[in-house]
Amino acid sequence: MTKRLHTLTVGTVGPRIAFLHGLFGQGRNWNQIAKALAGQDGSAAQCLLIDLPDHGRSPWTAEFSFAAYADAVAATLRAAAPGETWTLVGHSLGGKTAMVLALLHPDIVDHLVVVDIAPKDYGSLERFQGYIDEMRALPLEEIESRADAEARFEEPNPGVKAFLLQNLRSDRSHGRTQWRWQANLELFATDAALGHDSRIAGWPKSVDDLPPYEGPVLWISGGDSPYVQPEDGDTMRRYFPLARQVTIKGAGHWVHTEAPEIIVEALRRVLARER
Structure with missing residues (x-):
């Protein structure tokens, strides 16, 4: 994939944080969170809202691949800030992409935040x-x-x-x-027609040959969401040994829209460690 992914920037100064959306979403789904983090004068954080491949204004692909998605996002981050590192936040499909990116390109990820998804095969679409x-x-x-x-x-x-x-x-x-x-x-x-062979619902086996990501990981799940189960913890820590799990009571899969204040506060604490 050679074309740059479409992005929206919120904020101009401060630690860098990039957001990845879920299936059928767009980068601007994170706009409310980004504006809160950037502050009224835009100087608290530099937020980059990314349209994943096959979504929003980004180019389409001929075949789905988490590795290709992760490579495209990594190239976009490197182009946006050469030589810099990022806090990377991903929800659902974007969460899987963020995890794969951290495993493939750990040098550009300071802190990983995964929202309501686990590194596993969900069966089908x-x-x-x-x-x-x-x-x-x-x-x-x-x-x-x-x-x-x-x-x-x-x-x-x-x-x-x-x-x-x-x-x-x-x-x-x-x-x-x-x-x-x-x-x-x-x-x-x-x-979707592939049934239980769905790549979007699945988890790429190729990452099993990679070393774990040794950076800090905040793993946020919704208390009412079925996407993260207790048994997923061992698998998560296999790839991300420093993962710290936080469950938000009363929230479903769309944690960042159902509990935005909690997400903003959690991300502010993450960014404070990066200053």
């Missing part, structure tokens, strides 16, 4: 298949406005609906508006 089907079923050629798209989109959960529709973009061409998905739906659909 079955839980996301309905979302993929809903998005592919939307007749883009018939859409006249965003309101029209919202009315036609069949997802019943308003929060999920808004989250998925953030991927819908319009382009003005030859006097008419054309709608398209920024997320690489065909790639996700192909991966």
Whole structure:
């Protein structure tokens, strides 16, 4: 992957911290957290919100690979601040990418923060298949406005609906508006069709040959989320022996949107150690 990933910068001075989103997300999903960390004058932290490959405004890939995702993020971080190191935060898909990056490129990661995901195979993308089907079923050629798209989109959960529709973009061409998905739906659909061989739901075996990441790791999980189980602790510490787990009561998988104040405070403490 040669093209640079799309990024959004929040803050201009202070320790560097980069954020990676989950499946169907975009870097700006972390905007609220980044603004809080940067402070009103932007001098408390330098936050980089990254669109992962196949998401947002970043380039698409022909085949999914956590190693390729991690390499692309690492190249983006090196280009953004040559010779510098980062606190790296990742949620869900972004959390797996962040873990793989720390194992492959430990020299650029000062501190790793993994949010509600474990380094394991989750079986399949079955839980996301309905979302993929809903998005592919939307007749883009018939859409006249965003309101029209919202009315036609069949997802019943308003929060999920808004989250998925953030991927819908319009382009003005030859006097008419054309709608398209920024997320690489065909790639996700192909991966979902692999069932229990899904690479997105899986964990790359290639990292088993790498030495563990010896830097500090904050592992945050939602108390009401099924994504992190007690038995995952041994596996996590195999790759990240200094991992410290924090469980946020009452939070589900979307910890940073359900408990933003707690996440901000936790990240402030992490950044304070990097000063």
